[in-house]
Amino acid sequence: MSNNAQHNYSDEINIGFSEFEFLQAKQHEIELEQKYDISAILLHWKRSESTAKAADYLLAANLFKEIIVWNNNPNIYLTKTTLKTNNHSLDSIRIINSKENLKDEAKYRACAEAKTIACFYVDDDWDASFYLKSLIADFRADPYILHSVTDPYTFYTNLIWSYFDNTIDLHAGFSWIGCGSIFLREYAQRHLQYLQIHLKNHRNLVYLSDVFFSIWLNDIPSQFNMNIRNLPTGHAGESFSSTANFLRNQHDSSVLAIRILEHNLRQNQSNDTNYIGFSRKQNRHFPYCVKSSSPKDDFIFFTNILPMDIQTIPFNISKDFERSTRNNLPTGSAVSFFSS
Incomplete structure (x- = not known):
């Protein structure tokens, strides 16, 4: 062994980061917290007790600049005292009492009213x-x-519910937002514009705005794949999802969402300026990954090994518009769907 190849072994492991680099990372984290502050959004209908429980754990987390509770029930005038459960200050809560039940659209109306750059939403x-x-x-x-x-x-269903066509800059993927989601306020504001323009002849589908939202963002969502849990809720009558024609309208919305996006992206290629197109910032920092939170919420497990190569799935609008159905997934006793 030459003198130049001498190694100094010790009991310490050098992981490659200096104290200065750790301080730099911490400062960057502080800057991100200041730049990307977040409002939490809750929707109230009839489950006042459940809404209060959700508001309580959001207050306890102390992670949000404000909590906006949008009351979709015109027969109930919601106040802060309705939400009082523990000893948390309610100063950060803002209640908006709607004159009508806007259903899904209310989520984006509430976010558009936020004082922050981004919104967290959960049912x-x-x-x-x-x-x-x-x-x-x-x-x-x-x-x-x-x-x-x-x-x-649902994660695997959503993964199949993806559309790629590089010739028209189509890179769309679907995700529900109700179990917890975060998005920029400007996306909510833009979505409200899209609903007015592209669903003017389908006003009955505006209530199902969630089906359109992620597809019209024209980018693959970052989805945590994990076991989730319900809050205990009392019976509050018929839910929106159990109303007449809900499943039919939901299906029609999923088909219409990709058809509208595909049509407009093709219009983009023709340089037609007589409409509002679907923009895509293409500022994504990381590749598509499968992720989940640790049990203590102190780190994120992720892998870039997806269960299927979604980018190579061929897309043809004439036959692939119904990709949202779970019939595309394998079934049977031998089939398992793993969380991260």
């Missing part, structure tokens, strides 16, 4: 408390895409 029947920190960290690392959480079976 009042899901407990997002055990992955809040991870989801927020994931968003701040890559703020230009939708970040969400879902269960394994």
Whole structure:
């Protein structure tokens, strides 16, 4: 062994980061927190007790600049005292009492009213408390895409519900937002414009705005694939999803969403300026990954090994517009769907 190849072994392991680099990373984290502050959004209908429980764990987390509770029920005038459960200050809560039930559209109306650059949304029947920190960290690392959480079976459904066509800059993917999601406020504001323009002849589908939102962002969402849990809720009558024609309207919305996007992206190629097109910032920082939060919400597990290569799935609008159906997934006793 030459003198130049001498090694100095010790009991310490050098992981390659100096104290200065750790301080730099911490300062960068502080800057991201200041730049990408977040408002939490809750929707209230009839489950006042459940909404109060959701507001309580969001207040306890102390991660949000404000909490906006949009009351979709014109027969109930919601106040802060309705939400009082523990000894948290309610100063950061803002209540908007709507004159009508706007259903899904209200989520984006509420976010558009936020004082922050981004919004966290969760339905009042899901407990997002055990992955809040991870989801927020994931968003701040890559703020230009939708970040969400879902269960394994839905995750695989959503993965198939992806569309790629590089010739028209189509890179769309689907995600529900109800189990916990974060997106830029400008995306909510733009979505409201899209609903007015592109659904003017389908006003009955505006209530199902969630089906259109992620597809019209024209970028693959970052989705946590993990076991999720419900908040205990009382019976509050018929839910929106159990109303007449809901499943038919949901299906029609999923088909219409990709058809409208595909049509407009083709128009983009023709340089037609007589319409509002679907823009895509293409500022994504990281490749497509499968992610989940740790049980204690103190780190994120992720892998770039996807269960299927979504970018190579061929797309033809004439036959692939119904990709949203779960019939595309394998079934049977031998089939399992794994969380990360």
